[in-house]
Amino acid sequence: MNNVTFTVADAAVSIIKAPLVSPFRIATGQHDELDNVFVRLTTSDGVRGYGEAAVASHITGETVPGTVANLKSAAAALKGRTIESVEEVCRELAPSFAGNHAGLAALEMALLDVASRLQGIPLYRLFTGITSREPALAFATDITVVIGSLEEARATAREFASRGFTxxxxxxxxxxxxxxxxxxxxxxxxxxxxxxxxxxMGFDAKRMLAFLDRLDSHGCRPVLLEQPVPKQDWDGLAAITRALQGSGTLVCADESVGSLADAQRAVESNAVSAINIKTMKSGFFEGAQIARLASDHGIPLMLGAMMESALSITASAHLAAGLGCVDFADLDTTFFIKGDLSHSPYLDESGRFDLAGAGPGIGVDLSKSWNTD
Structure with missing residues (x-):
């Protein structure tokens, strides 16, 4: 990673909220609005970088107050400090974010935004060369059909298929x-x-396989099955993976893999055939390590998100582009948000990202949305 030296003149933390188009419902809970914690770093030269923590208490147990407290503590530690290596500073501060990986991701994001802005390069350039793959600057995200009624599922599919989602x-x-x-x-x-x-995590292995058999009877087979069983049920994951070997359906760990150690266990045990990385689970630097591990072992990757605004979604798109080894992009949450925080400069209405002409940094400015209270 390219290093650049800068001094943090100011660091601020704010909660920013935004309404959703509709509730985002999953098996373990739902979001009714975007309610995330943001950090803003300003260098002595006046360059600003932004980071975002998407707190999903019903999934990770993290809280907004705890994330605010951790980021304010880190902000105080950074004020007046000269940074020579973003990665080293993040590793130094990581222990203070134990159990709060979304907060760590926000801090890393802001520092990476500053570092790439100062160098006049898009953020994805900081992650090229980590895997053996070439950067992939254009790719498409999926769109999520949340838990709801049959009519809602049909309407969502109709609308987004008409836009060009595949x-x-x-x-x-x-x-x-x-x-x-x-x-x-x-x-x-x-x-x-x-x-x-x-x-x-809504099934056990037996019920999941029986459900897939029912789908098969309708001639319907998914390309990927994500986190079918509770995150500690490695035996269940392995059983489903064995049963689906050669079927054309990948079994992907999400909640089960929140760290490099988890990813190593998944790889060594052959418990899954794909891994979902989320910056809110592992941060950017550990996420990149997981990607390299998976890439080295030929394991397909998904890069997903919590309920994140355009800032964090665009930062993850940069990560995917730089790594070049993401097979499934699940970076669609901006389509569920209303207002300024829904607009990524590199994402079109058909779900395609194109970072070929990306400017310095992440490319999302939060100055209009920032709450100075």
Whole structure:
């Protein structure tokens, strides 16, 4: 990674909220609004960088007050400090974010934004060369069909297929009969699209395989099955992976892999056939290590998100572009947000990212949204 020296003149933390188009419902809970914690760093030269922590208490147990406290403590430690290596500073401060990886991700994001802005390069350039793959500057995200009614699933699929989306990620795990109908409705509305199922730990191995058999009887097979069982159920993950070997459906760990150590366990045990990286789970630097591990072992990667605004989504798009080894992009949460925080400069209405002409840094300015209270 390229290093640049700078001094942090000011560091501030703010909670920024935004309404959602509709509730974002999954098997373990839901978001009713975006309610995230942001950090802003300003250098002695007046360059600003921004970071975002997307707090998903129903998934990770993190809280907004705890994240604010951790980021304010880090901000105080950074004020007046001269930074020579962003990565070293982040590793130094990481222990203070134990159990609060979203907070660490926000800090890393802001420092990376500053470093790349100062060098006049897009953020993705800081992550090229980490894997053996060439940068991938253009790619498409899927769109999520949240848990809801059959009519809602059909309407979502119809709308986004008409926009040009070609991959649909369907949340399941609350009602198997309704889940089955919703999946088939999405296939009906978007017959040429790839289907991804995300159970968010809502099944056990036996029930999951039986559910997939039912889908098979309708001639419907997903390309990827994400986190079908509770995160500590490695035996269940392995059983599903073995059963689906050669079927064309990948079994992807999400909640089960929140760290490099988890990823190493997944690789060594052959428990899954794909891994989902999220910066809010592992941060940018550890996420890049997980990507390199997976890439070295030929394991497909998904890069996903919590309920993140355009800032964090665009930063993750830079990470995906620089690593070049992301097979499934799940960076769609801006389509669920209303207002300024929904606009990424490199994402179009059909779900395609294009960073070929990206400017310095992340490319998202929060000055209009920043709460100075």
């Amino acid at each position: 991959a649909f990620k369907i949340k399941i795990g609350k009602d198997e009969e309704l889940d089955l109908a919703r999946i088939l409705a999405v296939r009906e509305m978007a017959p040429e699209s790839r289907l991804i199922l995300d159970a968010n």
